[in-house]
Amino acid sequence: MVDKSQQWKAWIYLAPAIVLMLVFTVWPIFNTIMMAFKEGYNPMYELNPEFDGWTFGLQNFIDLFAHASAFTNALVNTLLLCVLTVPISTMLALLIAVALHSIKPLQKLLQTIFFLPYVTNSIAIGMVFSVMFNIVGDVGSPDANYGVINQIFGTMINWMNLGSTKVANYAVMVIYIVWNALPFKILVLLGGLQGVNKQYYDAAKVDGTSKTRVFWRITVPLVSPMIVYVLITGFIGGFKEYSSIVGIFGEDMGATGQQAHENMNTMVGVIYDALPSGQYGKASAAALVLFVIILIVTLINLKISKKSTHY
Amino acid sequence: MEEKKIDQQVAPQVVEDIDSTIALGTTSLVDKTMDESAVMSERKIEKVKQRQRVAKIVGKIGVYVFLIAMALIVLFPFYWMIISSLKTKDEYYLTQPTFWPTQGLDFANYAQAFKVGNLGVTFANTVYVGIVSTALSLVITVLSAFALARLEFKGKNLLFAGMLATMMIPGELFTITNYKTVVDLGWTNTFTVLIVPFLVSVFYIYLLRQNFMQIPDELYYAAKVDGTSDLKYLWKVMIPIAMPSLISITILKMMGAWNSYVWPRLVASDDVHALITYKLRTTQWDTDPMYVDYPVQMAAVTLVSIPLFMVFIFLRKYIMKGVARSGIKG
Structure with missing residues (x-):
């Protein structure tokens, strides 16, 4: 059915999408890769008469991994948050999905409640979590308001204020990220469970x-494609963690007093922070590192899943 | 495939025994021969069945307790957001956070948030x-x-x-x-x-x-x-x-x-x-740049969240459909 009129008509219909994609998708791919390998390139220097151009090289990547750099700190933060939150949230989501699947009364109501955090603003709710953990008043003083979490557990832990430990900061982030990640995972896994043929259970x-055996030998293998799916999207989302940190800690990306090489910033945060000051080379190099990491993790996930997926 | 595997693992068993193992949720396989179960008295069977029913109810209660506890954890931040947005500044700064505004509801926080x-x-x-x-x-x-x-x-x-x-x-x-x-x-x-x-x-x-x-x-x-x-x-x-x-x-x-x-x-x-x-x-949500007026901040957070809740209530069906297929975070 290829006729001449369809040829040019199709291109006209596609023209807006293609033009926009050339400018905002295709060109950035080439340009960002190029900028990552340009040494000493900074558009701000171009205004400087002493600017002596740039050369191709790996300096941007070397700078990223310099001793105690903001990027290596961010890399460790991102990897740790990923490794901590993805398994916890996936396991918890699976338990909740299986439990939801096994009940009749209240199922719809509970399902709705568990989906609620999905349709929220991660910065807004991050600020709520921040308020729940925050100490108002002098840290260490018995007169201070230690926040509702400390109140519930009868503790006086400094979760995220001046002088707080990295472990406490991580705990807050993990709790918030898991809370935030549950709804999507429950939705997908429950969908998977509802699609399983009842005959297996009969x-x-x-x-x-x-029951334990049924769970490990029937439920898990049959929903394994969905588990793999939430793991991959979970890891990809985890490597791009950013706005949850902004929600909790604000634009400083860490507790008061923490330096750039010791705060809770993530890889994406480092990339964005480099832009306003025109450090495009550094940002581009960081983005390429992020891309390669995501690619490797996805390939590993697919490889493992091919072996363990049961159909 | 799966069915066959399971068949081989647990084939030589007696129906009553099987029932009890399912209901009690034990992993051990019962090694009773046909003869033994034939002489099993009716009272014994009745007893086992009762134990099954109790175990089933206990299991169901466990599932509900787990789900409701998780649901409360999921809901708590929303509750805390709304409660905090209605507290007076004095009440918010109390050493012991209150779980319900005791000094009256301060709706002025919302007007303040809108203005600031x-x-x-x-x-x-x-x-x-x-x-x-x-x-x-x-x-x-x-x-x-x-x-x-x-x-x-x-x-x-x-x-x-x-x-x-x-x-x-x-x-x-x-x-x-x-x-x-x-x-x-x-x-x-x-x-x-x-x-x-x-x-x-x-x-x-x-x-x-x-x-x-x-x-x-x-x-x-x-x-x-x-x-x-x-x-x-x-x-x-x-x-x-x-x-x-x-x-x-x-x-x-x-x-x-x-x-x-x-x-x-x-x-x-x-x-x-x-x-x-x-x-x-x-x-900063406060006239004094050194401090954050948390009740006003929470009022602003609530205002930003309300339209999302409305979307959730009225259009949930469409979102869940789109989300399940895409896996993108809105």
């Missing part, structure tokens, strides 16, 4: 298989 | 950017999806594959060059800069193309025979059929404008063009 019942 | 954060202008900005970018984005998406689903042209598959391939690349990689582009173009602190760079979404084109492909070819040929133009066919037949997808896209796009923080912060951070989420995080 067969197991006749054979007298225990 | 200049929220009227910011709300209007956000809605304007949301509506314009959604409308333009829908036009571009529909036309592209139509061409890719319905029309035949050279290089179609290559073009589509190329578009899909860009989805693998993290957005930050684009943002860096786009930031430079819009700065060079002098677009900073305009509404254009908040709208134009994000008009094309390959994912939405993909989603809609899948929808369009399901419409049988015969309908198109019949319309052609009747002399219907392509655009009329698109408008009268394809768009109504794909309406649920278009609604999902509209909601996600509007929520995108509402929740966007990174890009507005980089390129349009002046008071005239500020969008709501950026404003929310960067405003």
Whole structure:
């Protein structure tokens, strides 16, 4: 059915999308890769008469990994947050999904409640979590307001204020990120469970298989494609963690008094922070490192999943 | 496959015993022979059955306790947000946080938040950017999806594959060059800069193309025979059929404008063009710059969250559909 009129008509319909993509998608791919390898390139220097141009090289990447740099700190933060939050949230989401799937009364109501955090603003709710952990008043003084979390558990932990430990900062972030990640994972996993053929469970019942065994031998293998899916999207989302940190800690990306090489900033945060000052080379190099990490993790995930996915 | 495996593992068993093992949730397999179970007295069976029922009820209660506890944890931040927004400043600063405002509800916090954060202008900005970018984005998406689903042209598959391939690349990689582009173009602190760079979404084109492909070819040929133009066919037949997808896209796009923080912060951070989420995080919410007025801050957070709750209540169905297929965070 290829006729001449369809040829040019199709290109006209596609023209707006193609033009915009050339400017804002295709050109950036080439340009960002190029800028990552330009040494000493800074558009601000171009105004400087002593500016002596740039050369191709790996200096931007070397600078990223310099001793105690903001980037290495951010890399460690991002990796740690990923490794901590993705397994916890996936396991918890699976438990909740299985529990939801096994009940009849209240199922719809509970399902709605568990989906609620999805339709929220991660910065706004981050600020709520921040308020829940924040100490108002002098840290260490018994007259200060230690926040509702400390109140509930009867503790006086300095979670995120001046002088707080990195472990406490991480705890706050992990709690918030897991809370935020649950709804999407529950939705996908519950969808997977509802699609499982009931006959498998009936067969197991006749054979007298225990519940734990049914869970590991039937439920997990049959929803394994969904588990792999939430793991991959979880890791990709985890490597791009940014606005949750802004929500909790504000634009300083860490507790008061923390330096750039010791705060809670993430890779994406380092990239964005470099832009207003025109450090495009550094930002581009960081973005390429992020891209490669995401690519490797996704490939590993797919490789493992091919082996363990049961159909 | 699975069924067979299970069969072999637990085949030599007696029905009653099996029942008890399921209900009690034990992993041990009962090694009773046919003879033994035959002499099992009726009272014994009755006893086992009762134990099963008790175990089943206990199990169900356990499941409900777990789910309700988790649901309370999920809901608590929302409760705390609203409660904090209604406390007086004095009550908020008490050493022991109160779980219910004891000094009366202070609705003045909301008026204060509106004034300090200049929220009227910011709300209007956000809605304007949301509506314009959604409308333009829908036009571009529909036309592209139509061409890719319905029309035949050279290089179609290559073009589509190329578009899909860009989805693998993290957005930050684009943002860096786009930031430079819009700065060079002098677009900073305009509404254009908040709208134009994000008009094309390959994912939405993909989603809609899948929808369009399901419409049988015969309908198109019949319309052609009747002399219907392509655009009329698109408008009268394809768009109504794909309406649920278009609604999902509209909601996600509007929520995108509402929740966007990174890009507005980089390129349009002046008071005239500020969008709501950026404003929310960067405003101090107090007349004294040394302090944060937390009840007012929480009032602002609540104001930003209310429209999202409304979307959640009335349009949940569409979001869940869109989300389940996309895995993108709105």
